[in-house]
Amino acid sequence: MEFSGADLIRAAALLGAGLAMGLGAIGPGVGEGYAAGKACEAIGRRPEEAGLLTRTMLVGQAVSESTGIYSLVVALLLMFVVQ
Amino acid sequence: MEELTKVWTWSLDVAGFHLVFNATTIVMTLTIMGLLIAFGWFATRQTGLVPNPFQVVAELFVETFWNLTKDALDEDMAKTYFPLICSLFMFLLLCNWIGIFPYMEEPTKDLNTTLGLGLMGFFIAHYAGIKTKGFAAYAKEYFQPVFFMMPLNVIGELAKVISISFRLYGNIMGGSIIILVVSHLVYGLLIPPFLYAFFGLFVGTVQAFVFTMLTLVYISVQVK
Numbered sequence: 001m002e003f004s005g006a007d008l009i010r011a012a013a014l015l016g017a018g019l020a021m022g023l024g025a026i027g028p029g030v031g032e033g034y035a036a037g038k039a040c041e042a043i044g045r046r047p048e049e050a051g052l053l054t055r056t057m058l059v060g061q062a063v064s065e066s067t068g069i070y071s072l073v074v075a076l077l078l079m080f081v082v083q
Numbered sequence: 084m085e086e087l088t089k090v091w092t093w094s095l096d097v098a099g100f101h102l103v104f105n106a107t108t109i110v111m112t113l114t115i116m117g118l119l120i121a122f123g124w125f126a127t128r129q130t131g132l133v134p135n136p137f138q139v140v141a142e143l144f145v146e147t148f149w150n151l152t153k154d155a156l157d158e159d160m161a162k163t164y165f166p167l168i169c170s171l172f173m174f175l176l177l178c179n180w181i182g183i184f185p186y187m188e189e190p191t192k193d194l195n196t197t198l199g200l201g202l203m204g205f206f207i208a209h210y211a212g213i214k215t216k217g218f219a220a221y222a223k224e225y226f227q228p229v230f231f232m233m234p235l236n237v238i239g240e241l242a243k244v245i246s247i248s249f250r251l252y253g254n255i256m257g258g259s260i261i262i263l264v265v266s267h268l269v270y271g272l273l274i275p276p277f278l279y280a281f282f283g284l285f286v287g288t289v290q291a292f293v294f295t296m297l298t299l300v301y302i303s304v305q306v307k
Contacts (some may be wrong), residue, residue, distance in 0.1 A: 059292065062292075066246055070253065076256065076260070
């Protein structure tokens with residue numbers, strides 16, 4: 001079975017896409033879970049502020065999600081642009 | 084799966100340059116602008132103490148974003164920048180939601196749209212900073228806290244554009260790819276409506292709000 005250079009590049013790109021997405025998802029996962037846990041604690045302490053806390057939590061999570069989104073963009077580039 | 088890489092384009096050769104226009108993005112953006120103009124017309128046509136349904140929605144948007152803008156900027160400046168913030172949110176919300184209709188595609192799935200909006204927010208924020216503080220005070224901020232931090236500050240400002248536009252693009256694009264892949268896996272049965280509800284409606288709303296809030300925060304950081 002013969003391997004050409006293009007096959008190797010394609011394989012490396014797909015492997016890199018998987019690694020980028022998998023490793024890049026660790027940080028946002030931990031961070032968003034931490035933010036949600038803190039928001040739960042705060043709601044438990046002051047249930048009447050639940051709406052404001054939920055909104056702030058969602059915005060903060062969406063911002064801290066962005067590093068995961070960058071790895072998603074990198075993975076998409078590796079999959080569909082590197083041929 | 085060939086829907087993923089298929090892009091409708093118009094090509095044009097002008098004065099030695101090869102220009103490519105993304106037809107889907109342009110048509111969908113114009114559609115959304117038309118829808119927003121129609122919404123504005125219906126909302127302001129017969130205003131009264133007993134409002135019509137469009138007026139109720141418009142008042143909800145205006146009141147919410149007026150309060151948010153007033154909190155971030157002071158009252159005079161909020162009057163200047165409130166129309167931008169409110170219409171940016173309405174535009175992005177409709178952009179992210181229109182993907183749930185068949186044969187419609189989100190314009191925000193294209194990096195050109197989000198990068199354009201991010202650059203718009205960047206230039207408006209810096210224009211506001213120069214206008215309120217004067218150019219000397221504005222330029223002096225780049226040399227804080229010490230002189231040789233200037234390149235880092237410039238890169239930090241430019242990275243804001245990249246981060247805000249890639250966040251919106253990646254969320255919408257990733258959501259639509261997940262919807263496509265999972266729909267193929269389950270042969271389009273049962274699961275896709277919930278995926279559309281989550282990635283189209285929920286994530287779309289949150290990301291439109293985040294983009295708007297970050298643009299507002301960038302403006303308020305510059306004018307302070």
